[in-house]
Amino acid sequence: MAGAMMRPCGDFRTSYRADTTIFADAFSRNSVIAGVGLLILSPWVLDAYWMNLFIQIGYLGIAALGLNILVGFTGQISIGHAVFFGFGAFASPFINEQTGIPVLLCIPLAGLMTAAVGLLFGVPAARIKGLYLAIATLAAQFILEDFFARASWFTGGVAGAMTNPISIAGYDLYEDWQFFYIVLGFVVIMYLAAANMMRTRDGRAFIAVRDHYLSAEIMGVNLTKYRVMSFGVSSFYAGVGGALYAHYLGFVSIEAFNILFSIQFLGMIIIGGLGSVMGSLMGTAFMVFLPEAMDALARMVEGGWLDRALNLQSSINNLREMAIGAAIILFLIFEPDGLAHRWRQIKAYWKLYPFSY
Amino acid sequence: MGFFEALLNDQFLHQLLVNGVIVGTLYGVVAMSFVLIYKASQVVNFAQGEFLLIGAWVCWWILTDLQVPFFFGFLITLVFMFILGVAIQVVVLRPLIGEPIISVIMVTIGLSIFFQALLNWMFGVFAQPFPTIFENPSVEVFGLHVQTVYVMSMIVSVAIMGAFAYFFKVSKMGLAMRATAFDQQAAQSLGISVRQVFATAWAISAMVSAVAGVVVGVVNGVSSALSFFGIKVFPAVILGGLDSIIGAVLGGLIIGLLENLAAYADVSLQWGNMQRIAPFYALIIILMIKPYGLFGTRDIERV
Numbered sequence: 001m002a003g004a005m006m007r008p009c010g011d012f013r014t015s016y017r018a019d020t021t022i023f024a025d026a027f028s029r030n031s032v033i034a035g036v037g038l039l040i041l042s043p044w045v046l047d048a049y050w051m052n053l054f055i056q057i058g059y060l061g062i063a064a065l066g067l068n069i070l071v072g073f074t075g076q077i078s079i080g081h082a083v084f085f086g087f088g089a090f091a092s093p094f095i096n097e098q099t100g101i102p103v104l105l106c107i108p109l110a111g112l113m114t115a116a117v118g119l120l121f122g123v124p125a126a127r128i129k130g131l132y133l134a135i136a137t138l139a140a141q142f143i144l145e146d147f148f149a150r151a152s153w154f155t156g157g158v159a160g161a162m163t164n165p166i167s168i169a170g171y172d173l174y175e176d177w178q179f180f181y182i183v184l185g186f187v188v189i190m191y192l193a194a195a196n197m198m199r200t201r202d203g204r205a206f207i208a209v210r211d212h213y214l215s216a217e218i219m220g221v222n223l224t225k226y227r228v229m230s231f232g233v234s235s236f237y238a239g240v241g242g243a244l245y246a247h248y249l250g251f252v253s254i255e256a257f258n259i260l261f262s263i264q265f266l267g268m269i270i271i272g273g274l275g276s277v278m279g280s281l282m283g284t285a286f287m288v289f290l291p292e293a294m295d296a297l298a299r300m301v302e303g304g305w306l307d308r309a310l311n312l313q314s315s316i317n318n319l320r321e322m323a324i325g326a327a328i329i330l331f332l333i334f335e336p337d338g339l340a341h342r343w344r345q346i347k348a349y350w351k352l353y354p355f356s357y
Numbered sequence: 358m359g360f361f362e363a364l365l366n367d368q369f370l371h372q373l374l375v376n377g378v379i380v381g382t383l384y385g386v387v388a389m390s391f392v393l394i395y396k397a398s399q400v401v402n403f404a405q406g407e408f409l410l411i412g413a414w415v416c417w418w419i420l421t422d423l424q425v426p427f428f429f430g431f432l433i434t435l436v437f438m439f440i441l442g443v444a445i446q447v448v449v450l451r452p453l454i455g456e457p458i459i460s461v462i463m464v465t466i467g468l469s470i471f472f473q474a475l476l477n478w479m480f481g482v483f484a485q486p487f488p489t490i491f492e493n494p495s496v497e498v499f500g501l502h503v504q505t506v507y508v509m510s511m512i513v514s515v516a517i518m519g520a521f522a523y524f525f526k527v528s529k530m531g532l533a534m535r536a537t538a539f540d541q542q543a544a545q546s547l548g549i550s551v552r553q554v555f556a557t558a559w560a561i562s563a564m565v566s567a568v569a570g571v572v573v574g575v576v577n578g579v580s581s582a583l584s585f586f587g588i589k590v591f592p593a594v595i596l597g598g599l600d601s602i603i604g605a606v607l608g609g610l611i612i613g614l615l616e617n618l619a620a621y622a623d624v625s626l627q628w629g630n631m632q633r634i635a636p637f638y639a640l641i642i643i644l645m646i647k648p649y650g651l652f653g654t655r656d657i658e659r660v
Contacts, residue, residue: 077459079466124641128648130458131401131599135591136644139637142588146634259588263466270463318478325471332464333452 020199022192027347039184043177051176053288058183059244061284062190064268065277066237069194071266072274073203074230075210076125077134080141081265084235086148086257088114088242090155093163093252103166103247107186111239117144118235125227129213141259148254160253163246179248186244187281190237195277197233206230210275260321267328273338282339290327291320369624373617379507381613382514386569387586388593388605389521390562396538396600397558400450400461404469405566406587411472412438412567413574413583414480420488427490431571435564442563443556450559451552473584484580510572517565518606525602530557538600589616592636596643598653607651612636 013019023029043051067081092110096103121140125133148155155161166173166182173179197203205226208216217223246252264287272283298316301307335342387405394402415437419430449468453461495504525531536544537554545551573583593612597604619635622628649655 071459075459077462124644128644131462132595132644132648134401134462135595136641138588138591139640139644142634142637143641146630150629260470263470266463266466270460274459315478318474321474322471322478325467325469325474328467329449329464329471332456332460332467333449336456336460 022195022199036184036188040181043180048176051180053292055176055180055183055248057281057285057288058180058187059241059248060265060268060288061241061281062187062244063238063241064265064272064284065191065194065280066234066241067265068269068272068274068276068280069197069206069237070230070234072269072276072279073198073210074206074227076129076227076230077131078137078231078234078262079134079259079266080121080137080139080144080262081234081238082257082259082261083141083144083148084114084118084238085242085245085261085265086252086254087117087144087235088239089246089252089257090148090161090242091239092243092246093161094154096164103164104168104182107240107243107247110243111236114239114242115232115236118238119228119232122228122231122235125231126224129227138259141262145254145257148257155252155254158254160251161246163250163252165250166247183244183248186240190240191277191281194237198277202226202229207275264324267324269338270328271331271338273340276338276340278343279338279340282343286327286339287324290323294320294323370621373621374614375503377614377617378610379503379511379613380616381610382511382606383569383573383609384586384589384593384613385606385609386514386517387566388590388597388609389518389602390565390569391590391594392597392600392602392605393521393558393565394562395594396602397534398446398450398555400465401458402562403462403465404445404472404587405562405590406584407469407472407476408438408442408563408566409570409573409586410476410579410581410583411441411570412563413570413579414476416567416571417485417487417574417579418480421485427488434567434571438563438567439560442560445563446556446559450555469584469587473581477581480579482581484578484582486578487575490575504576506572506575510576513568513572517568521602530554534558589636592640592643594650595640595648596650598650600654601650601652604650604652612639615639 023032039054042054046054063081063085066084067078070076070078070081088110091113092103092106095101095109095113096106101109121137121144124136128136149157152158166179173182198207205216205221208219208221209223209226209230213223268283268287269280270283271286272281273279295316298307298319331338387409390408391402391405394400394405412434416430416434419425419433420427423430425433445468449464450461453464490506496508525535533544533549534554534557536547536549537551541551544554569586570579570583573586589612590609593608594605595608596611597606597608615635616632619628619631623631643650
C-alpha cells in the first residue's frame with residue numbers, strides 16, 4: 001500500500017493517477033477485500049479466545065500505525081507512544097462520564113483530545129530532531145505517567161477508571177464478537193485513511209521530511225508544521241486505539257502504560273516494517289501472537305524435562321519479555337525492513353514461479 | 358526565623374545535599390561511560406543501566422554463591438564485563454554500522470529489555486543485600502553521618518574519573534579513541550583499527566558501569582531498580598552535552614543534586630513524587646533552551 005518503494009519489473013505506470021492509487025495493484029486490493037470479508041465471517045468459526053486476540057491486534061494495530069506515521073513516514077523517533085495510548089484510554093471514559101456523549105462518539109473525541117496533547121509534546125520537534133527528539137519523548141513518557149498518577153479527577157488515581165461498554169440504540173455490546181465488529185470497522189477506516197493520507201500533499205510532505213529535510217524545505221515544505229503535525233496525527237491514532245482498549249477491558253489502570261509498553265509499540269513497527277501501512281498490522285499481529293505461541297509451547301512441554309529445567313510456570317513472563325527483546329534485535333540484524341518486505345518478496349517469488357531466475 | 362535561615366540550619370537538607378553529591382558522582386560515572394560509547398561509536402546506549410545491573414548481579418553471585426573474597430570477586434566481575442562488552446559490540450552492534458539511527462537506538466533498547474528479563478529470571482525480582490565489606494557501617498564527615506560505602510563510592514568515582522583523564526591524555530589507545538571520535542576516516546587512514554577502538558570503548562564502558570553497579574549494590578542491595586540509572590543518565594548527558602566527558606560528570610552532579618532538592622520539596626512542600634520526575638522536566642527545559650548542553654559540540658550542517 002501507499003507509495004510502494006519496490007515494484008516487480010514489468011510493472012509500469014503511465015499516469016500520475018495510476019501511480020497514486022491506494023493499493024499498489026489489483027491483486028493487493030482484492031486480497032485486502034477478501035481478508036476483510038473473511039474476518040467478517042470469522043466469528044461464526046472462531047471462539048472467544050481468537051476474538052480476543054483479534055480485538056487486541058485491532059486496537060494495538062491502530063496505535064502502532066500512528067507510531068509508524070511518526071517514525072516510519074516522518075522519521076521522528078518516539079519512545080513514549082504508550083502514554084498517548086493511555087491518554088486516549090482515560091480521555092474516552094472521562095468525556096463519557098462528564099458529558100454523557102455516547103461511547104461510540106467518545107472514541108474519536110478522545111482521539112482528538114490526545115492529538116492536542118500530542119501536538120503539545122510535539123512542539124520540541126520544531127527545534128530538535130533525531131536523537132535529541134527521541135530523548136525528549138522519553139521525558140514525555142515519564143512526565144505523562146506522573147500526570148496519570150497525580151490527576152485523579154481524570155484517571156481515577158490508583159483506583160483506576162471504570163468504563164462503560166459501547167452501546168448502540170440502547171443495546172450494550174458485552175460479547176467479544178460484537179466488539180470485534182466495532183474494532184474491525186475502526187481498523188478499516190483508520191488504515192484506509194492513513195493509506196489515503198500518504199498520497200496527499202501532507203503525506204508526501206511527511207516522507208520528504210524523513211528522506212531529506214533540507215531538500216524538502218527548499219521545495220517549500222514547512223518543516224516545523226509537518227514535524228509537529230505528524231506528532232498530532234500519530235497521537236490521534238494512539239488515542240483512538242487507547243479508547244477502544246479502555247471500552248473493551250472495562251477498566252483502565254494507571255500503571256499499564258509504562259516504558260515497556262512503549263517499547264513494544266516500537267517493536268511492532270520495526271518487526272512489521274518502518275514506513276509500511278500494512279506492515280504495522282503484521283508487526284502487531286506478530287507481537288500479539290508471539291507470547292501466545294510461547295504459552296502454547298510451554299503447555300506442550302509441561303511436566304517434561306525442559307519444564308523442570310527452566311521452571312516454566314514461574315518464569316514464562318520473563319521468557320516472554322526476553323523473546324520480545326530478542327525478536328527486535330534479530331529483526332534489526334537479519335530483516336531490517338520487516339515483515340512487509342518479506343511479504344513483498346514472497347509475492348514476487350510466486351509471480352515469477354516457476355521461472356524465478 | 359526567615360525561610361532562608363531555616364534552609365541553612367536544616368540538618369535534613371544538609372543530609373540530602375551530601376546524598377546529592379554522592380549519587381551525583383555516581384551518575385557522573387555512568388554518564389561518562391555512556392558518553393564514551395557515544396563519542397567513540399556514535400551509538401546511544403539505552404542498555405547502560407543493564408550494564409550496572411549485570412555487573413552488580415555477577416559480583417553478588419560470585420561473592421555469595423562461590424564465597425570468593427571481595428577483591429578477587431570484583432576483579433573477576435571486571436574481566437567478565439570486559440568480555441561481555443566486546444561480545445555485544447561484535448555480535449550485535451557491528452552488523453548495524455551504517456544503518457539509520459533508529460535501528461541503532463532500537464537494538465540497544467532490545468538489548469536492555471532482553472537483559473533485564475534474563476536477570477529477573479536468573480536472580481528473581483527481590484533485592485538482595487551484598488555481604489558486609491566494611492567493619493564500621495558509618496563514619497563522620499564534617500559533622501554528618503555518612504555511610505562508609507558512600508565514602509568508598511566517592512573515592513572510587515573520583516579514581517575512575519582520574520583514570521579516564523589519564524587514559525585519554527596519555528595512553529596510546531586513548532589517543533586513538535579521541536582520534537576516531539574526531540574523524541573516523543582520518544583515524545583509519547593513519548592506521549588506527551576502528552573496529553578495535555569500538556570494541557574497546559564498549560568494554561571499558563561496560564566495566565566502568567559495572568563498578569558503579571557494584572557500588573550502588575553494596576549501598577542499596579542489588580535489584581532491577583538499578584537499571585533505572587541507565588534512564589537517569591539521559592538528563593545528565595543532555596545537560597552536559599552528549600559528547601563531552603567533563604560535561605557528563607558535571608551533568609551527573611547537577612542532576613544528583615536536583616533530584617535530592619526535589620526530594621526536599623516532596624517532603625517539606627508536599628509536592629508528591631517530584632524526586633523521580635524532576636530530572637525529566639529539567640531535560641525538556643534544557644532541550645528547548647540549549648539542546649547541545651553545556652559543553653557539547655554544536656552540529657553545524659552544511660548542504
